[in-house]
Amino acid sequence: MSMKIDLGRVYGPSEDVVVREIEGEIVIVPLVSGIGDLEDELFTLNETGRAIWSRIDGRRPLAAVVRELAGEYNAPDGIIQEDVVGLLQELLDRRMIVDRG
Amino acid sequence: MTGPGKPYVRKVPSGRDGMWASAGPPLARLDIELTERCNNDCVHCSVNLPAGDAAARAREWPAASWKGLLGEAAELGCLVVRLTGGEPLVREDFEEIYLHARRLGMRVMLFTNATLVTERLARLFRDVPPLEAVEVSVYGMAAETYEAVTRAPGSFAAFRRGLGLLGDQGVPFVVKGAVLPSTRREMDELEAWSARITGSPARPSSAMLFDLRSRRDGAKNPLIAGLRIGGDEFVRIARRHGEAAVDEWRDFCARSGGPRGDRLFTCLASGGSASVDPYGRLQYCLGLRHPDTVTDLAAGSLREAVTGFLPRVRAMRSTNPAYLERCGRCFLKGLCEQCPAKSWAEYGTLDTPVEYFCGVAHAQAIAAGLLEPGEKAWAVVDGKERVERVERRRGS
Numbered sequence: 001m002s003m004k005i006d007l008g009r010v011y012g013p014s015e016d017v018v019v020r021e022i023e024g025e026i027v028i029v030p031l032v033s034g035i036g037d038l039e040d041e042l043f044t045l046n047e048t049g050r051a052i053w054s055r056i057d058g059r060r061p062l063a064a065v066v067r068e069l070a071g072e073y074n075a076p077d078g079i080i081q082e083d084v085v086g087l088l089q090e091l092l093d094r095r096m097i098v099d100r101g
Numbered sequence: 102m103t104g105p106g107k108p109y110v111r112k113v114p115s116g117r118d119g120m121w122a123s124a125g126p127p128l129a130r131l132d133i134e135l136t137e138r139c140n141n142d143c144v145h146c147s148v149n150l151p152a153g154d155a156a157a158r159a160r161e162w163p164a165a166s167w168k169g170l171l172g173e174a175a176e177l178g179c180l181v182v183r184l185t186g187g188e189p190l191v192r193e194d195f196e197e198i199y200l201h202a203r204r205l206g207m208r209v210m211l212f213t214n215a216t217l218v219t220e221r222l223a224r225l226f227r228d229v230p231p232l233e234a235v236e237v238s239v240y241g242m243a244a245e246t247y248e249a250v251t252r253a254p255g256s257f258a259a260f261r262r263g264l265g266l267l268g269d270q271g272v273p274f275v276v277k278g279a280v281l282p283s284t285r286r287e288m289d290e291l292e293a294w295s296a297r298i299t300g301s302p303a304r305p306s307s308a309m310l311f312d313l314r315s316r317r318d319g320a321k322n323p324l325i326a327g328l329r330i331g332g333d334e335f336v337r338i339a340r341r342h343g344e345a346a347v348d349e350w351r352d353f354c355a356r357s358g359g360p361r362g363d364r365l366f367t368c369l370a371s372g373g374s375a376s377v378d379p380y381g382r383l384q385y386c387l388g389l390r391h392p393d394t395v396t397d398l399a400a401g402s403l404r405e406a407v408t409g410f411l412p413r414v415r416a417m418r419s420t421n422p423a424y425l426e427r428c429g430r431c432f433l434k435g436l437c438e439q440c441p442a443k444s445w446a447e448y449g450t451l452d453t454p455v456e457y458f459c460g461v462a463h464a465q466a467i468a469a470g471l472l473e474p475g476e477k478a479w480a481v482v483d484g485k486e487r488v489e490r491v492e493r494r495r496g497s
Contacts, residue, residue, distance in 0.1 A: 018203075018204065018205065018206030019206070020175070020180075020206045022121075022126050022178040022180070023121050023123045023125065023126050023178060024123070025120070025121065027113075027180070027206070028110075029180075029206040029207070029208070029232070030230070030232065031203060031204065031206075031229060032228060032229055032230075033227060033228060033229075033230050036112065040208070040232050040233060040234070040273070041112045041113065041232075042112075042113040042120075042180070042208070042232070043110050043111065043112055043113065044110075044111045044113055044120065045109060045110060045111070046108070046109055046110075046111065048109060049109035049110060052109075083109075086109060087109040087110070090108070090109055090110050091110065094110070096110075
């Protein structure tokens with residue numbers, strides 16, 4: 001059963017992937033096996049994903065990330081929260097981020 | 102938030118089409134020839150030196166230099182590095198270099214004969230996958246035929262053992278053949294075996310048009326030249342599975358644009374790749390060792406070489422009347438293997454028409470209905486019209 005994203009917890013990039021920024025794209029490269037469905041896949045983030053990813057630093061709880069994005073984009077917390085939890089759940093399910101407590 | 106919402110994460114499989122919104126990074130792919138040494142002594146090889154060649158080994162860049170270069174390549178956006186040779190696994194520091202590339206976030210294409218694959222290495226590829234199928238050269242389906250090519254006793258058993266280790270660990274690999282006198286009768290067997298062991302119906306590619314020695318150390322060239330098949334034989338082999346290959350040749354000609362004119366580097370129009378030899382010299386491709394097209398990385402950075410030196414090479418033009426008269430006006434550009442690297446290996450120049458490849462391309466064009474026997478492609482005034490006319494006739 002997959003773990004669920006908790007806004008009170010801190011998340012950071014996993015050591016099982018290498019995250020690179022190339023030509024404005026965030027490229028997530030699996031380092032170990034079992035990250036992708038196939039063994040030759042890389043991953044990129046869409047525009048929403050890039051905005052969120054830049055704040056997933058493994059130091060602050062997710063709720064603080066939501067508040068910061070809501071302020072920056074002048075959008076309701078609920079809308080932002082949906083995107084943040086959506087992305088992080090996808091990344092957690094793929095072992096691209098880890099729960100840092 | 103201004104983004105489009107789900108899906109937030111996009112998978113980019115091998116091939117990478119459409120990955121970049123821009124033209125792509127300055128260096129998308131780096132080919133590294135880790136060594137010219139090889140534990141096989143293949144009759145057709147254009148590179149190999151003996152595995153124990155101490156002089157070559159002493160000149161090779163150490164792992165620390167390769168790691169520094171890989172770091173520079175990563176800063177230039179390089180996502181794919183090809184490790185080749187020679188046989189790259191003869192280097193005792195292969196694992197260190199491989200892991201460094203992967204930890205920098207690069208996919209690794211490995212070209213190997215698989216004879217030196219160990220259980221430890223196969224497990225490493227399982228745990229830290231290269232993200233590209235390992236490409237294994239196969240020189241025969243039995244010890245007798247295989248070792249007639251490799252001239253290394255015991256190499257067939259070593260190759261089968263290495264391939265078995267990759268298979269046991271679930272490491273994806275593809276096999277590639279070579280059409281040589283000893284292997285020509287084994288092509289069907291190779292294809293059936295490849296489908297069985299890789300689980301893919303895709304037919305393995307087979308090298309047929311062998312290059313001469315790119316170092317121009319010519320003692321072996323008569324042997325290599327003697328192994329080459331002619332154009333008619335090339336066409337016959339290509340037609341083994343029907344006319345798809347011949348149809349593809351016509352498509353190449355239709356899509357390849359106009360003749361070269363005085364341009365030399367038609368295969369490198371978009372840039373984005375570079376090669377480095379075992380001694381730290383950068384060149385466009387591994388076969389192109391003409392001194393005017395090689396720069397020593399000890400004298401400057403990879404960035405300078407990629408953004409300054411290589412564009413100057415790419416801009417080089419031919420002044421050779423024979424090239425301008427023939428290659429410069431030829432509409433078979435999409436078929437012919439003529440390029441500065443082939444010209445260099447054959448004649449020591451960048452722009453001499455290579456008679457062997459010219460002959461093969463003409464045989465292909467005759468098979469595709471684009472030329473009459475005896476006709477010269479460069480004498481066709483309007484190649485585009487010729488291709489369109491043939492395609493119209495076929496369509497009707």
